[in-house]
Amino acid sequence: MRITKSFVDKVEIPPAKSDGKATQAFYRDSAISGFGLRVTSGGSKAFIVEKRIDGKVKRKTLGLYGNLTVEQARKEAMKFLGKVASGVDPIREVKEKQAQRITLKDAFEDYLATRKNLKPNTLNDYHRSMREMFKDWQSKALKDISRDMVLSRHGKYGQRSPARADNGMRVLRAVFNHALQRYQDSSGKPFLAANPVDVLSHQRAWYKVEKRQSLIKDHQLKAWYDATMQLNTETTRDYLHLVLLTGLRRTEAATLTWDQVDFKEKTLTISDTKNSRIHRLPFTDAIEALLERRHKAKESPFVFPSDAERGHLSEPRTAIKRVSALSGVDFTLHDLRRTFITAAERLDIPAYALKRLMNHKDPNDVTEGYIIFDVERLRVPMQKITDFFLAHAGLKESQAPENMEQ
Incomplete structure (x- = not known):
């Protein structure tokens, strides 16, 4: 018609x-x-x-x-x-014009849409970098972000925090690499000439940021423990204690739910891990007592609940600052993980047990793939580590060797 x-x-x-x-x-x-x-x-x-x-x-x-x-x-x-x-091709022509005008904000959102398996902490870090370092670039077209702009912004933020400046630029580099593959003309040629962040490598402008190697030393453990006991919130206190006694990553402990805790088998299981391998740890007497006490008063699916929107405890920065001030021990949550593995290594726990305790996986270790590891093999090492910490906190008679002091 x-x-x-x-x-x-x-x-x-x-x-x-x-x-x-x-x-x-x-x-x-x-x-x-x-x-x-x-x-x-x-x-x-x-x-x-x-x-x-x-x-x-x-x-x-x-x-x-x-x-x-x-x-x-x-x-x-x-x-x-x-x-x-x-x-x-008019449709392709329109898409090409749109691609040439793509902004950093749009490219970043498109990049995240293709990275569906990013961990919540990683996502938060990405958003924070965009929010802090590139707030005034959000509406800029990618083609208008130059090498000189990258060098200038990297240097400016590097004066405040070299680590954050580098991390922010790594995020920006990933977005540009994604855009180079995503936005191309009909012949497959990218609309962007190059990734402007590459200038940092060409100019050797990346900062040499040393990894933090701090931990809580043996003689500081009692002061640290006494300070945690002065916290007003029992949930936060128990969270800090569990991280120290298990070596779990901060998010693994914070998001722990009761269905991951098996009181019959006396184990806790982390399924959503950094390397995607299930991490199972046995209770020690102190861990069991902590979890049983929390379970009796449970009001949430989370072991460490919060009133916040996410339902579980987030990083307790205020509590960490208070414990540091009261004890004189400056620490981060990852320092507790380092303290755990350092104690384990000094107690002569076998290498494969150490890897399992930390859930570290070496892709080059062929032998590791053939070993079927029983969680019960970790029960004695875990108890030794707990006893070591309790002794230095003044809660248990020390059974550790005389030369354990760092």
């Missing part, structure tokens, strides 16, 4: 499916091949144009009826078909 104003006004609206899902109907114009009307069960009427391009039928929505008249839609359809006749 010929699509006219009268036809569009009177066209029948297709019914929705029995389950309520929307449907649509297409009406093709008899005068201009490829020009048509799409009508949905919701009452929407839109003009379309279709044409086979490079062996595939491509469809473009020209606009809604009301925003466009029938005659205006016909003219737009003729322009589209004219370009196709001259060898141009």
Whole structure:
């Protein structure tokens, strides 16, 4: 039929499916091949144009009826078909123009959409870098972010924190690498000339940030423990104690749920780990007592609940500052993990047991793949580590060798 104003006004609206899902109907114009009307069960009427391009039928929505008249839609359809006749792909042309104008904000969101398995902490770090280092670049087109801008911004933030400056630039580099592959012309050539963050490598401008190697020393353990006992919140105190006694990563401990705790087998299991390998640890007497006490008063699926939106405890920065002030021991949550493994190593615990205690995996260690490790093999080493900490906290008679002091 010929699509006219009268036809569009009177066209029948297709019914929705029995389950309520929307449907649509297409009406093709008899005068201009490829020009048509799409009508949905919701009452929407839109003009379309279709044409086979490079062996595939491509469809473009020209606009809604009301925003466009029938005659205006016909003219737009003729322009589209004219370009196709001259060898141009109008849809690709529009996408290429959009790609050339892609902003950092849009490219970052697109990058995250393709990285569905990122850990919550990693996502938070990425967002923080974008929010702190590149807040004023969000609306800039990627092609307008230059090497000189990168060098200047890296140097500016490096004066405050070299580690954060490097981390932020690594995030920016990943977004640009993603964009180089994502946004290309019809011949497969990227619209971006290069990744501007590469200038940091060319100029050797990356900072040499030494990894933190701090931990709580033996003679500091009693002061640290006494300070934790002065915290007003029992949940935070127990959380700090569990991290020290297990060596768990901060998020692994914070997100621990009661279905991960087996009081019968006396084990706790972390399934969502950094290396994706299930991590199972046995209770020691102190860990069992801590968990039983918490279980009696449980009000949440989480072992360490919080009133916050996420439901579980987040990093207790205020409590850490208070414990540091009271004890004189400056520490981070990862320092507790380092303290745990350092104590384990000094207690002469076997190498494979050490790896399992920390859930470290060496991809180059072929032998490790053949060993079926029983969690019971870790029970004695775990108890030795707990006894060591309790002794230095003044809660248990020391059974450690005389030369354990660091």
